[in-house]
Amino acid sequence: MKQYINILLLITVITLLFGCDKFLEEEPRDLASPSNFFNTPTEFDLAIVGLYNIYKGNSLHGKIGLDRYYENGADIIGPNRIFGQVEPTQAYTLSESNIGAIDQGAGAPLTWQNLYAIILNANTILEQLDINQTLTQDERSLFEGQTLFLRSYAYYHLTNLWGNVPYYRDNLPISEIQVLPRTDKTLIRDEILVDLRRAQDLMPNSLSETDQGKATKWAAATVMVKILLTQKKWEQARDKALDIINSSPHDLLDDYAAVFDPNNEYNDENIWEIDFVRDVRSNDWVDHFTPRIRDEPKDPTQQNALSAALGERSEGFTGYGLSIPLPGYVNDFPLDDLRRSQNIVTEYLGFELNFPYMPKMWNLDQVNSPRGNHGDNKIIFRLADVYLMVAEAENELNGPASAYQYINKVRERAYEPDQPLAGLTQETFRQAIYDERRWELGGEGHRRMDLIRWGILLDVVKTTEYRIYNPAANIQPHHILLPIPPEEFSLNPALLESDPTNNGYR
Structure with missing residues (x-):
């Protein structure tokens, strides 16, 4: 979407129409009148771009976000040190009391809220599509397919991470949303499979250059395959x-x-890949895979020499080093596998490194991709x-x-x-x-869900060597899901009434 977003207009419109920080307290019809906004194809497209932009947020695909739950705490990557406080999702010490403290701005409460913001906004768009009289059938089909996919993708993550969750498909008033109980994840998945089938029928086969970053019908089909495998169909x-x-x-x-x-x-x-643009809507998930110079090289007396060698190439070890291959991954990866050099590197520019890294995910370019301002797209499905x-x-x-x-x-x-x-x-x-x-x-965001659907997460964690924390001693069967953030209970007591254990965390 690098070429077709008018950023200032987008921010203004989406802020007015889809302010999500207080989406559980405010009636969306009060933020802007849909009847005044949803009239032209451009306005519908801007609203859908707003959904994509929520997915670019730090709690989803913009930072470590969803990968905190889909990659960390498995058998491929982990941190090289304790960063700030102990990371409970990796240590399997997660509880109701510490879920809100995870990496403020990118943790589980915001993940929950932003996924439901997407659902709330998608329902508004679908309602307006139903009553709009000015769109052509082709335009209506295009917008409906995109919106159904983005809503289904939100429910896909909610059921993966929390299991049974509140489920609604209509543009309900907030008073009704706040009393919804949890719905069985099997029913939700069955119904979003229906939506995804329709989305696949309506979405384009491929994208024009100006629409790159949006999803095609094949992204919808890929989510379907993942759900069907989870259901053992x-x-x-x-x-x-x-x-x-x-x-x-x-x-x-x-x-x-x-x-x-x-x-x-x-x-x-x-x-499908989430589109990021340096200086406009950048990401820092790359930095988690990129080394930091204070850790390298293995011989600390050569640090200045390594820095000089990197500088000659306009490169730098300016990352966090918090998503690096675990010892077992390094030891088990076949030495004659040509993919190894992209998944594991233990020396660079002739310097032996203190830690292994995953170069397919890093970016050392200091000119075009400086720390915290990366334009690297996030590959979701391939x-x-x-x-x-x-x-x-x-x-x-x-x-x-x-x-x-x-x-x-x-x-x-x-x-x-x-x-x-x-x-x-x-x-x-x-x-x-x-x-x-x-x-x-x-490292691409699939491993932990794979282990869960295969029914082997606990066994794998208990036999995996980690550098930091002791997940093997802490992991319990209920850790396959997250607890619902407790602050959500004050907004909707029905969440706890329908499961007093909060996924086994109380």
């Missing part, structure tokens, strides 16, 4: 994944590193993930015979010469999927 998951592989314009790149090159955004493999999901679904349905073709397609660029898998049982193929997703998708 193997045949439907396989068929939907094959639809993406066979019908979408996406293809695997020959070069794994090229997928993550910030100069190669919107490449053929990436199904085709390699879909290939591995169809391999998993096919194996669960029929065993590995017809599943090899999909996992081996991903492995083709990982080995030279090629090392296709063969001769596995259904169980050993299942383990191969566990490993292949670990090598292919490390």
Whole structure:
């Protein structure tokens, strides 16, 4: 969306129409009159851009955000030190009393609030689409598809993180929202699958250059596959994944590193990426993967020399070092796997490093991408993930015979010469999927949900070596979900009435 957002107009309109800080206290109709705003295609488009902008916030995709829950506390990345206070989601010491203290501005309470802000605003847009008499059918379909997808994507995260949550599809007054109980996550997922099917029908197959950063029908289809795998609906998951592989314009790149090159955004493999722009709407999630110079190199007497060598390339170790490969990931990653160099680096410019890093996610460029002001897009879904999901679904349905073709397609660029898998049982193929997703998708926001849906999170955490904290001693079965932030109970007591345990945290 780098080219088509009028930033000043967008901020003004969205602030007036969709102020979200107090969205539970104010009636949205009081912020601006929808009848006065929702008239032209431009106005509907601005409102939908406002939904995308919420996803760019620090609590979702702009900072560590959602990855705090989808990557941390698994078996791939972790911090190199305690940063400020103990991080309860990684240490598995999370409780009602400390959930609100997580990284102020990017923690769980704001994640909850912003996801519901998206839902509230999406319902307003859909209501206005129903009554608008000026749009063409094509315009109406385009806006409906985008809005259904963005609302479904919000419910997808809410059910992943909190399980049963308040669920509503109409533009309800705040007085009704504040008394909604929690709805069973199975019902929510079933209904958002229906919405996603319609969204896929209505959304575009591909995007023009001016619309880059929005989602296509294939992003909707990918969310469907992930939900269907969680529900163990193997045949439907396989068929939907094959639809993406066979019908979408996406293809695997020959070069794994090229997928993550910030100069190669919107490449053929990436199904959806959140668009960021330096100096306009930038991100700092990159900094979590980038080294900080005070930690490096391993020989501290060479720090000045390393800094000089970096400076000659206009580079710098100016990051946080808080998302780096765990020891087991470094030790287990096959040495002959060509993806290793993008997922693990232990030396740079001839200097042995004190910690390993994940270079596919870092950005050392100090001219075009300085600390805290990165324009690197956030890749949400890419085709390699879909290939591995169809391999998993096919194996669960029929065993590995017809599943090899999909996992081996991903492995083709990982080995030279090629090392296709063969001769596995259904169980050993299942383990191969566990490993292949670990090598292919490390640090990209999938791992912890994978471990949860496979039912092995606790076992994996208890056998993983961590540098910081002691998650293995702390993790409990209820940690697969988050507690609802307690301040939400004062706004809506029905949340606690429908589950007095708050997901097992009391």
